[in-house]
Amino acid sequence: MKVDPVDDLMEEGLRERVFPGAVLLVGKGDAELFLRAYGKADLFSNRLMTPETVFDLASLTKPLAMAPAVAKLVDRGRILLDRPAADWLPELAGDKTAITIRQLLCHRSGLPAHRLFYMTLKNLDPRERKDAVLGLIARTPLVTPPGTATLYSDLGFMLLCRLVERVAGCTLENFLAEQIYGPMEIDDLFFFRLPTKSSSHHAFAATEFCPLRCRLLVGEVHDDNAWYAGGVDGHAGLFGTARAVFYLLRRLTAEHRCLVKTPVFSKEVLDPIFKNGPDDNFSLGFDRPAAENSSAGRYFSKNSVGHLGFTGVSFWMDPTTDVTVVLLTNRVHPFRWHNRLVDFRPKIHDRIMEQFGIQAD
Template identity: 45%
Template sequence: MKTAVTDGVFPGGVLLVSQKREILFHEAYGKADIFSGSQIMVNTVFDLASLTKPLATTLAVMKLEEQHKLTLEQTLGEIIDRFRGRETAGITVRQLLSHTSGLPAYKPYFERIRSIPEHNRKKEFRELLVREELINPAGQKTLYSDIGFMMLCWIVETVSGKRLDHFVRDEIYEPSSLQELFFVDLMEQKVQETPGQFAATEKCPWRKKVITGEVHDDNAFIVGGIDGHAGLFGTAREVGRLLLMLQGLFHGHPENGILAPKTIRKYFTKYKGDARVLGFDTPDPVDSSCGHYFSPKTIGHLGFTGTSFWMDLEKEVNVILLTNRIHPTRENVRIRAFRPIIHDMVMKNI
């Protein structure tokens, strides 16, 4: 980790390793902000980027299914009236979670709506979702899609009657005493940060500042900081506590009863040949970012800002790597080569 900072892989980061219930390693390295010089601490808050998908949106869907308010086979058209009669109406919740919806990977919606008043942006943003077209027939191909998780956010909010951040706070995080996992609501709150509290991300050309304490993802930013594909912030410690809870549930330990073990096992198991489990990623068969030593029963996810976690359900090992690799620019992609190296080093020394 020290070498990675010195070599410019990222300005700073936190590495946390746990096995069973024990934290084996939890250390911080480098700078939270290269311009202010503030240091990364073990309790520095990171923009978790796409870790939002498994650690917020997917958990929300799990909870709604347990509450008998939603099923995996329900379709967009059945849940949200605006999709009825559209090409996308038949996409199921399962297909959205497994990235087999046939939707495109990404669209820069923010470019089309950043010039309109803030209070109208979310409505217009969702009109763009309604008008989105398939690029593959639903259910036939796996293509990782931000857009699918934007639609899942809308589903969660429609079914629960609450905004996504409020639902996961009330149903998952607060009952689990997870106070360091949260969304930053840009429409209502201005974060009062102390130096180094948040790891800085990119120097944004159109926001004209170094982004700190607000979501980096442009599409999430334009709708106020909260969406299903990005927007979650957190510390390595709190991500680790959540993973330990999920791992315990998978192995049949009810913990605090927030989710049932059978629900966790269903979502953490591949379905009928799907390339991914529901809402989470699995290691690539070749050149995986988690290296060579995790078992086949491993799930995890990567985040664009330089974040990741891998959870080996067989060995009961969790590795959480949170960095600010896009600070000050996303052009720095050295983390791609670094990730398997650090994971191999961890696994060989456990």
């Protein structure tokens, strides 16, 4: 029997407990070259993973939700990338008044990577929590002056969520559904605003048994800051399938190439996503391959954009070869304490490019 090298490595990942389950999608242009599901979506119920399984996309929320939402407001002339966020969020005072929207998107705001805001939020009325986050960020000292260093930060994207909602006059999930996902006819990218929306109609990949909530998380956001803020935020909270992630990425590419008759975005507003940032680490909301030991492996070009998520999800898209790889796993299920996926990701990306004979020039 002929051995499929990609399939063989994914099966090895299951045996080595890199992840309990996964969905892998490989695309060339708009065509799906490979789409397969592996292992278990839930170890306790023995529910199998399928290509339609919905994943907690964790930090993929940043490029797949927050960056497009900001881009839409820029396109409309409602905000400007190089204006201070404080123009729309006057609560930002002192050392934060100069932070621009571009710096927030490129992780150059000077804000720290993470703070345990949920420790404060859990003691507040649920109706007050979302707004309280803005005050918590405003009182958090900067690590570096704005624009002087790159430091990956959840807090910057939490700020962007509140800025978008204030300017748009509606919730982030409604803005995305009405202005971006809806017009693009993407049904399987969505948020759950707790506790009003039921997740019972979707087949979710289970994530962690959460010691804070004392239950297995299935269909509720894994990130505690996002969960205690209501389930919707700029750094986490988006759920979706591998196909939905792939379709959004391909649609953004097509619009950037002016191949869509009725585009949601202008080419000009998408340029900063597909071009390098000020230090080549990030474009607007998207990651870039590291010069050494990139999770994208050896074959993705320096023009590629991608992102990783804590729950075990990732995508990489290379405009040079027109290859997109979406790898969604539930590696934190049932506990987060190992991360063998760090070593596995570059291996599977290399195996994909080798199997399909794809290399950047």
